[in-house]
Amino acid sequence: MDNYPSSLRRFFMMEEEDDDMHFLLDDDEAEVATYNLLVETESSRLHCRSDGPPKVIRPRDLPFGHNKIKSDYFVPNPVYNDKQFHQRFRMRRPLFKRIKEAVKNHDDYFKNKYDATGKEGLSALQKCISSMCILAYGVPADAIDKYVCIGDSTARQTLHNFCRVVIEVFGEQYLRAPNEAV
Structure with missing residues (x-):
């Protein structure tokens, strides 16, 4: 678990806590909580557009x-x-x-x-x-x-x-x- 970035470690730790608390939530609430955690984890990471070439701006008169x-x-x-x-x-x-x-x-x-x-x-x-x-x-x-x-x-x-x-x-x-x- 130490090899993962801190955001993923936190996610896994919270998942374990969610498993322990799962009996307190119904299935829909558990899904929503997991989804919200994933969205929060994803949005906290820095997104880079490295899958394509950089945009070239051509000067035009x-x-x-x-x-x-x-x-x-x-x-x-x-x-x-x-x-x-x-x-x-x-x-x-x-x-x-x-x-x-x-x-x-x-x-x-x-x-x-x-x-x-x-x-x-x-x-x-x-x-x-x-x-x-x-x-x-x-x-x-x-x-x-x-x-x-x-x-x-x-x-x-x-x-x-x-x-x-x-x-x-x-x-x-x-x-x-x-x-x-x-």
Whole structure:
């Protein structure tokens, strides 16, 4: 018993005491007491995540991504014209802007924020572009990292929030159950 860590020794000693007191408790109370002791023992140990590689944080130039998107599509003389925008996003530019503004006004997740160090976060434009690309082409979340400057886990979270907000905002008016004609 001396080879075990102190928490396990304490557990075994308490188990022996529980066996002596078992006749005082009914089966359900004994199970609950044993379970609570196990939870207490487990939670008192230090948990380390050693089963996977450490998380790698890649520095991204988020304002560059926003400015690149803006100069390619949303300035008075953009790199890509209306026809190319429609081909890439499968919708016209005014519709995209309307969706972006509605999503941004409905949920704070899509508003531009700053982190604890004062660095600017992703813009609503970047979040909407990434979601639209994933929806329009079915590309994986990590495929848009170079252009939008967004990580794959953030892109997945953004897509989830985007779909939720679009359903909340436009669901009553535009989303309907399929009928026999469809």
